Amino acid sequence: MKSLHSGRRIAALAGGTAALAMVLFTASCSTEEQAPEETTTTTTTTTTTSAAVEPTDKAPRINPNDPNPFSPTVIAPPAPTAVPGDN
Template sequence: MRSHRLTRRVAAYAGGAAIVAMVGLTAACGGSSEKAPETSTTTTTAPSSSSSAPSVTPTEKSINPTGGNLFTPPVKAPPAPTAIPGDN
């Protein structure tokens, strides 16, 4: 009887110590840290022979608020099979 109480008490202390250790590690590792310096990259392009931008052609499908969803294909499913009445 005494060994069961001692085992439970040791387990409770070990669990409590584990919780305190996890909270301590979380607080220690989750502290404020300095923000990494931001680096900026610059890109250079070679001058092109034409100064105008290439023309953009519209796509076939566009989003129209009243036109429905034009991006989905039409459904072409076979009809449901029918059974003879009374036959399950």
């Protein structure tokens, strides 16, 4: 009986030590330093060309007057009904 209690105490002590070690390791690796703030200015120029520009996304365009292209095409059959009193 004593060996059972001492085994639990050793396991609890080992678990507590491991948890404390993880907390201390995490605290020692973290830093409170913030990166220096840098301000950058970007300038963009546009040129016109005769080539048509197409969107790069593959999703279909949603038109409010058209049906929703994301709606399912298969409709599931209704659930079967059971005879009253039969579970």
